[in-house]
Amino acid sequence: DTGVSQDPRHKITKRGQNVTFRCDPISEHNRLYWYRQTLGQGPEFLTYFQNEAQLEKSRLLSDRFSAERPKGSFSTLEIQRTEQGDSAMYLCASNLAGQETQYFGPGTRLLVL
Amino acid sequence: SQQGEEDPQALSIQEGENATMNCSYKTSINNLQWYRQNSGRGLVHLILIRSNEREKHSGRLRVTLDTSKKSSSLLITASRAADTASYFCATDAGAQKLVFGQGTRLTINP
Numbered sequence: 397d398t399g400v401s402q403d404p405r406h407k408i409t410k411r412g413q414n415v416t417f418r419c420d421p422i423s424e425h426n427r428l429y430w431y432r433q434t435l436g437q438g439p440e441f442l443t444y445f446q447n448e449a450q451l452e453k454s455r456l457l458s459d460r461f462s463a464e465r466p467k468g469s470f471s472t473l474e475i476q477r478t479e480q481g482d483s484a485m486y487l488c489a490s491n492l493a494g495q496e497t498q499y500f501g502p503g504t505r506l507l508v509l
Numbered sequence: 510s511q512q513g514e515e516d517p518q519a520l521s522i523q524e525g526e527n528a529t530m531n532c533s534y535k536t537s538i539n540n541l542q543w544y545r546q547n548s549g550r551g552l553v554h555l556i557l558i559r560s561n562e563r564e565k566h567s568g569r570l571r572v573t574l575d576t577s578k579k580s581s582s583l584l585i586t587a588s589r590a591a592d593t594a595s596y597f598c599a600t601d602a603g604a605q606k607l608v609f610g611q612g613t614r615l616t617i618n619p
Contacts, residue, residue: 438599438612454606485549498554
């Protein structure tokens with residue numbers, strides 16, 4: 397399967413714990429995006445990378461959130477000191493710079509107890 | 510925040526009927542895209558229409574765009590049970606990010 401992959405697919409954690417999610421984009425794609433989707437809502441943009449550079453961050457991305465793409469390939473999204481309000485589906489997408497369509501992974505569903 | 514609204518929020522029809530979903534948005538756009546999401550899964554791109562286009566077809570899908578009204582519609586003809594999913598419009602204002610609506614939950618009854 398050469399699509400976007402995300403790991404883990406599901407994560408249950410206790411409030412206050414740190415969690416880290418991984419996204420592997422389609423191999424030749426130089427842009428990578430993170431979105432968050434709460435129940436019954438559409439995805440909301442969090443941040444995006446072009447190669448290893450993080451070019452934009454949403455105000456939704458509080459200082460407890462950090463994203464990296466150290467070698468311009470896979471990306472990680474870390475949430476520190478999780479809160480119940482962080483419970484959501486975290487979606488990753490990728491494409492080539494200049495491409496309009498984004499290709500989404502299956503998402504990581506986070507539940508904070 | 511969401512770009513706009515989708516209407517209806519939920520739609521239930523019989524297999525074989527046509528389904529129409531509407532999307533409104535707030536700002537000027539470069540293009541508008543429609544995505545499908547099966548329950549608990551990622552999004553799949555369906556169709557893209559650029560701001561200088563008024564109508565586009567892809568198989569059983571027909572999309573219209575009215576930039577003067579800042580609205581779009583997605584028509585699925587001859588619906589099938591496999592079309593059951595949530596459908597989202599997403600606008601691209603040239604800022605490299607997509608801004609999604611709240612979605613329409615479509616249920617096709619056999």
